[in-house]
Amino acid sequence: MKKIFSLMLVGILISGFLILKGRNTDRKVLKYAYGSNSEVVKKSMAEFGRLLEEKTNGKLVVEYYPDGQLGTEREFIEMVQTGVINFTKVSGSALESFSSIYSIFGLPYLFDSEEHFYRVMDNKDIMDKFYNSTEHLGFVGLTYYDSGQRSFYTKGRPITKPEDLKGMKIRVMQSETAIKMISLMGGSPVPMSNSETYTSLQQGILDGAESNEFAITTARHGEVVQYYSYDEHTRVPDIVVMSKSTLDMLTEEEKKAVYEAAIESTIYQKDKWKDAVAEAQKQMIEEFGVKINTIPDKSRFRELTSSMHDEFKQNEKTKDVYTEIRELGDKK
Missing domain, CATH: 3.40.190.170 (Bacterial extracellular solute-binding protein, family 7)
Incomplete structure (x- = not known):
């Protein structure tokens, strides 16, 4: 039943996107699907949408399909590839079957500490190797979210x-x-x-x-x-990915806004992550x-x-x- 519902939603997304393209309007509604997540990550993805709409004066609006409504992480990636949805956020491990470089994040004890993890993830020269490795497959990475240990x-x-x-x-x-x-x-x-x-x-x-x-x-x-x-x-990061065909349709100003909003949403998430983990630890026990x-x-x-x-x-x-x-x- 859930699969049938997901297929119906996908059909709606495809038709809705085509209707939007045919209209004489500057407003673009971009679809963002994701699976089950902690509240802090959900808020960070929402912050991305808020920032993007703000930076483009309402020309780019993000519409969310949360909690696995449209399927699994692999299915989200495949939908981004084909442009059925425009964004998703998945575990870095889910990307390794698309680009082998992502498999390095599953390597045990790759990072010495949380500080080491951040030094790597905030290093543009290193992370662009990951984000751009799937461009030929139809999608690119925008940023990461901390998914903890x-x-x-x-x-x-x-x-x-x-x-x-x-x-x-x-x-x-x-x-x-x-x-x-x-x-x-x-x-x-x-x-x-x-x-x-x-x-x-x-x-x-x-x-x-x-x-x-x-x-x-x-x-x-x-x-x-x-x-x-x-x-x-x-310490496997979450990765926000975007359809390359969608990115190519945007103006240079809109592309800049997408990348800025993505990075700023990561800063937002990092600021709240430690407190969220501490609260989860307390909840685990109590x-x-x-x-x-x-x-x-x-x-x-x-x-x-x-x-x-x-x-x-x-x-x-x-x-x-x-x-x-x-x-x-x-x-x-």
Whole structure:
């Protein structure tokens, strides 16, 4: 039923866009679809639309289709490719099947700290390599949003060392890098969409998953798991992407406004992110009763996945950007 509804909406979007093009008007309504997100990210995407309308004196207006109304992250990307929608915001891991360079964000312990992550993500020379890598496929990156660290949350027992993952079925994003990481750590990776995770945990199909704190609160996975274990294996950014055909239709002034609004919405999100995470941590404990455990020594997790770093160092497509990212690290 949901699929039929999504297809109907897509049909409406296509016809609505064609009617708009045929009108003698300067006002353009741009479609922005996305999946389930924390409130702070939703507000940041809304801020992008507000800023864009303000910067173009109402000539560019953003219309939102939230909470997976139109499908999954992969489907959003494909709709942006074809121009059915104009914007989406997806995990960087969802982009790796379109451009292999994005797979580097799924590399465990790529970033030494949150500060290292920001130094990389705010570096235009580095990030343009990512954003422009999909131009030939019909879409480009505009900016990023912080999606925090990713750690394990589980039923039955916490994760304190890699050996605890043995025999556990762990949901991962549909990402080859994430699948390999869990396998090397000793778990059994199960790639699936986020929308299926709650039910799979509830029914015992999964023993756990890995994500940020908002999976426990916003997605309410805290209702079906008992432990959140801070191994902080990855920091995968969210990426805002735009249809290249849409971008090409805009005036130079409008293009400038799009990029400015995107970057300013990132600044807005970063300013509110830490407080949102702190509130989610409090909610995890007080509302959901999830037990949080820290893992002071993550060396075993790093050791087991070190071969993945070697692969990225040697790969012709990723070795240069891997070196650039690591050179901005805390441990130079």
